[in-house]
Amino acid sequence: MVLTSPQVTANTFSVPAAPVIKKAYLASNGIRVVFEKVSASPAVTGYVLSSGAGSCAISLPATTSGVVTLPIITGQSSATVSIKAVNAYGFSPARTWSKTFTAAELAGVTSTSWQTVQLLQLSDLHGAIEGTSTNAGTALLTTAFAAERAKNPATFTLSAGDNIGAAPPISSQFEELPTIESMNLMKFDVSGFGNHEHDRNIAHVQKIIGASDFQWVASNYNTLEPLKSGNKAAKSYLVLERGGAKVGFVAGNTEDTKEQIFPGNLSFGGKELVISPDVTGINAAVKAAKAEGADFVVAILHQGWQENRDGEAKGRLIDLAKQIKGAAVVFGGHSHQTYSSALAGNAAVNGTVIAMTRNAGQEYNRVTLCLDSSRRVRGTTVDLVTRANIATLTPNADGAALVKKYKDQLNAKLDVKIGQVNGIFAQGGSPQVQRAGEAAIGNFTADAMRKKYGTDFAYINGGGIRDKFPAATYVAADKSFNRPGTDKVAPYDVTLGDALAVYPFGNTVGVSVITGENLWKALENGVSNWPGDGRFPQISGFKFSFDTTKAVGSRVQSVTKADGTAIAKDSKEYTVAVPDFMIYGGDGYVGFFTPSKAKLRGLLVDVFIEAVTEASSGGKAITIPALDGRITKVNP
Structure with missing residues (x-):
């Protein structure tokens, strides 16, 4: 199986189509292959031909004549010819010749020490x-x-x-x-x-x-x-x-x-x-x-x-x-x-x-x-x-024993139920949802930070969100918990282990101030490497829009409070809850969150756990919050 790259593109661009093999036959020194070259946009950069597992592949430039001899290496027991074209977007699907050459047939071919x-x-x-x-x-x-x-x-x-x-x-x-x-x-x-x-x-x-x-x-x-x-x-x-x-x-x-x-x-x-x-x-x-x-x-x-x-x-x-x-x-x-x-x-x-x-x-x-x-x-x-x-x-x-050794030490500490959720908070993808736009897990966390510390705004980096919730990487030892799986339906039980998988860094939430001007600058930094960079913001208490077709530094198009009131690029100060990592310049957020006025409070993961527990109180299950438009990418 050979990768075909994901397509994040207009329909006019794609990986190449699979080339057609016109002939494949035995010659004295290998397998002679004749194929039709293909065109694509972006342009084809080359071709790769193989005669199967354990064989020696041949790569050809785009200027090839479309004729090549594949070598048979010493010890090769069979040969099934396949070909792929490649361009900047990735490799084409493979095209395979209908005949597999057997060991008896290959015996008549001079093998090579390649x-x-x-x-x-x-x-x-x-x-x-x-x-x-x-x-x-x-x-x-x-x-x-x-x-x-x-x-x-x-x-x-x-x-x-x-x-x-x-x-x-x-x-x-x-x-x-x-x-x-x-x-x-x-x-x-x-x-x-x-x-x-x-x-x-x-x-x-x-x-x-x-x-x-x-x-x-x-x-x-x-x-x-x-x-x-x-x-x-x-x-x-x-x-x-x-x-x-x-x-x-x-x-x-x-x-x-x-x-x-x-x-x-x-x-x-x-x-x-x-x-x-x-x-x-x-x-x-x-x-x-x-x-x-x-x-x-x-x-x-x-x-x-x-x-x-x-x-x-x-x-x-x-x-x-x-x-x-x-x-x-x-x-x-x-x-x-x-x-x-x-x-x-x-x-x-x-x-x-x-x-x-x-x-x-x-x-x-x-x-x-x-x-x-x-x-x-x-x-x-x-x-x-x-x-x-x-x-x-x-x-x-x-x-298995190595994993069990450490897992056994964790179970009593982390297999503690903190609530239930009526689905799975998404994380990852292509591009990663928390690094490319508004994400439910970001909304939930930022809202919890703003509520707990009574600030005007909350701001976290999408790269700090490391797993889905319930976490894909945390396996609960207690099998009585209802966990995502092919035969399971929500609501799902969530544990301390899940929370620590989502927020593993040990960051502390700080309360500080940010001016309107610095908020705009912080957001410009946040969208500067879109998509996929960990600095992308997840927010609470305000909204913003951005356009990735604009030059870096000019991508943020609007910033408003949640009620739509414009936030000017001025010296007016707002209180903000933000991880200490960002207060002190992490992910390029240098000086935006006024380090001299920051007061460090509780661990981010503890704020998250507290919010999950509160939202699940009385036997309720958390409903994955609908996206509310607080982050909008205005260009296609």
Whole structure:
């Protein structure tokens, strides 16, 4: 199964149609394939042909003649030819030739010593080690990865960061060490850093590095000096040799990390970690890995694809992939979406493949590269493996035991019912609802903050909302609770564990003041990276509208009180309830919420729990509130 990217676009743009195979027949040196090229908008950047599992794929530029010979590699027992076209929006569906060539038929073909190398990649695990109906979890992923490695000894397993942080209680309540233990068990080889690896201070990062059996890589940090523990330390690049292949790995974190974490978390010994927004360090690391003998290099970026729009793939992942020189594959993450494509190549050099997955272990990428006898990459395929694809595997017993060990310690504390809901508060999606517009969970939380502290307004960042409610990542041990499932209907019981999965950061609500002018500025910051950025606002006590076709800084079109009274860009002050993370500049909200006047009150998660309990009093179930238009995107 190969990903076709979601389409967030006008009908005039799309992924290509599947090319038609006109002929596929045996030749002395492989399978001769003749196909019809296709046109698309955006333009086709290339084609990839494969003869099935365990085969060596061939990637072709858009200028191909439409004729190619697929190699048969030593040990290949059958061949089923398939083809896909690709453009900026993603890969086409596969077109498969009607005949499968058998081992007896292939025996007459001269085989080659070309080699396949397999990469298993996920991103943004966020401590989702406990398996659910949507998340694979440690035990199932351990089995799946072991099965993948059994098919190809040249297999490397990697993550694009945010393994920890914004995690459910089974990880966050134990300093995120259960997730690192899980990754060790799953035999990860390498991980880049994401912004959430820095949710706690440098001392915690050092603890995580010390607990890791895999290598951490960062190529765009100004220094790696503090990123070490004992004899373990982060590197600017890594070259691993396995199964006869030498693969280089480089990595880049998002430059927005400083804005997205608590101030001071990048500080050490009077110095500061600085994360570069450009690819200078990454390109230098690629060059160094190749000089060390890597057959090819993989770039691991904690940057995301956002959407396909107006004939272009949008997002920092795409922007940076085009600037990285010499990487065969660029993996992404951060925006919690599924995407894969390939940049344009030519007859001499294949186009770089770009791929990323959704968060929380819902899926992983299986990327297979074909190396010829001169160690040149000749083709690359991308297979998206979802939880459903591996559901019939037997979960690994050690992985199940690891999860149970920590789960048993949590049950008494978190399996406490706090109320009922008549449905599921949505979170996530493409784009993520809480990061792209008004969301019911945001309305409920912001309203609760404003009510509890008696302020004019409340304002939270959508990126702080980490799960649905009831939570997809929290599995209650008490089976008497009515929980979402295929055979269950609302109302659903909700627990402390659910609440901590939705709001895992431990942020405190502060009460401060904000001027009309700063409210407009705060909102401009909030919509500046629409869609998908965590700074997007969820609000209470006022309304605003925005237009994403306008330039950044001029997108907010109106701001009014709930009754429609205009809020001017002036010095008039309003009281506001807001998380301390934002008061002190997180997510780019620098100075807007008057830190000098802020008074810190209760934990955000406690405010949420109190509101759920109150709304469920007397045996009532909370009705998911209808959206009331407090946030309006005025352009299509």
